[in-house]
Amino acid sequence: MLYTRSSQLFAEAEKVIPGGVNSPVRAFKAVGGTPIFVKSAKGAYLYDEDGNRLIDYINSWGPMILGHAFEPVVQAVIEKAKLGTSFGMPTELETQIAALAVSMVPNIDKIRFVNSGTEACMSAVRLARGFTKKDKIIKFAGCYHGHSDSFLIQAGSGAITFGSPNSPGVTAGTAKDTLLAKYNDLENVATLIEANKNEIAAIIVEPVAGNMGCIPPNKGFLEGLRQLCTDNKILLIFDEVMTGFRLAAGGVQELFNINADIVCFGKVIGGGLPVGAFAASSEIMNYLAPLGPVYQAGTLSGNPLAMAAGLAMLQALDADRAIFQRLEEKTAYLAAGMEEVLKANNVVFTINRIGSMVSVHFDADPVVDFQTAAKGDNETFKKFFHGLLQEGIYIAPSAYETWFITDALTYEDLDFTIQAVDKVSKTF
Structure with missing residues (x-):
């Protein structure tokens, strides 16, 4: 994917906004590279300034539980x-x-x-x-x-x-x-x-x-x-x-x-x-x-x-109280799919999830607190993040953030994501 327009916009932003962003995690400091500038969003998808479509697993860090532009x-x-x-x-x-x-x-x-x-x-x-x-x-x-x-x-x-x-x-x-x-x-x-x-x-x-x-x-x-x-x-x-x-x-x-x-x-x-x-x-x-x-x-x-x-x-x-069960089922489906392909590719990892929140940690031990979370392999996470981005999937640009699942995600989206995780994890 090309991010020419996003790169130009970030360079302009750096001149007038500290670090080019109004919240530090957006700056991609933890993963390297240039932040993606969003132009619009609908349902489960982001559309950036370069015309790329991304499946969104941040959902504005949580609030878009029913999808963008609900x-x-x-x-x-x-x-x-x-x-x-x-x-x-x-x-x-x-x-x-x-x-x-x-x-x-x-x-x-x-x-x-x-x-x-x-x-x-x-x-x-x-x-x-x-x-x-x-x-x-x-x-x-x-x-x-x-x-x-x-x-x-x-x-x-x-x-x-x-x-x-x-x-x-x-x-x-x-x-x-x-x-x-x-x-x-x-x-x-x-x-x-x-x-x-x-x-x-x-x-x-x-x-x-x-x-x-x-x-x-x-x-x-x-x-x-x-x-x-x-x-x-x-x-x-x-x-x-x-x-x-x-x-x-x-x-x-x-x-x-x-x-x-x-x-x-x-x-x-x-x-x-x-x-x-x-x-x-x-x-x-x-x-x-x-x-x-x-x-x-x-x-x-x-x-x-x-x-x-x-x-x-x-x-x-x-x-629609059934939404919480639907979200639980979608999150469980995604986690199980990622677990299967990561194991098949001999990746060392742990997946945590509850309800519509899930995260992938690149360490074999249980992640139960900040100390165990910090043991994760950040270099592998960087490859994971950028690899998924190239496949059209946007996750948090930090190993210390949860993914948020939205009801707008289809099982086709989840299958596409699992396939992308499989492809990316083969490169580790």
Whole structure:
């Protein structure tokens, strides 16, 4: 495939945008080469500026669960735009989507809409600290909760030490209140809690990790976190920005029948427009201004275009709950097909999947946390990525990202992808 136009556009972008992109993973730094510039998308396919068609396994990093340019969402946005794009005042739409979300997700009474997943997670942590009157939080290595200062933390020197900033601009003072735990390791979490008795406001976790590849929780891990939080008066925050309304109508809480105290949303809940949200019981949510002392605000929060897109998306999912089973079946079919051809070509690999999330790791050992994810052969992944790209398939340009399956994918698309994996893996 030729990417002449994309290369030209990237060169122009680099002159006026840092790194030529507005989000770092788009820059292809992890895989090499020049980013693909998209011109349009429909259903399961991307169409780039050079006229190439690509089967899409990113789907805008998750929200396009029903495919690109899903007609009910597009029409909802068009009709709403005709009436005005932003008011900075309440609209009925906000109540409608809030009521629908609350009805679909277990264990929440109220929800507040913001403009991104980062904002949702940042606000959830502030709310947890205000509600518990404690300062520290626990997060997990490899789990990404946006680029808020509290979350850009790397490991300290031991299990009970404070984390340290892993980005310039994050102060040591901020980092000292973030403790870093090991995903799928309850003993490690218990040690951190014991060493910081009565100081921890919240544990925030991707209940199914998607930012070190797809990593489901080990049996008993989420249940153990719930018990540790209950026993120590700590709030459990599920970051369901990726998994909410994707793995089930009610997200991971429904899938595993585990109640979090606060849940964060993004991606699917906005139908592809910039939206985030966080939700909890009335008792916790009533601590937010204007009812309570914890301040959180946003000029464009509840933007009518985003609310229209999100409402249309949730209505479609609510009306067709069978979609989650269809997505599970398609993902299982794809994973089984890839496993067969990778084995046949003597490739060392592990495939993780759950629901409509799947990832390929080029290492033989189980991938259960960031440390094991980091063992993967990145040179093989680069060949895999570029090989699939040449075959007309677009996956995340990073070994640390999950693939997202969309209902718009046909079994013909999946078979084509499996054949492409077979062809590419013969070159390793």
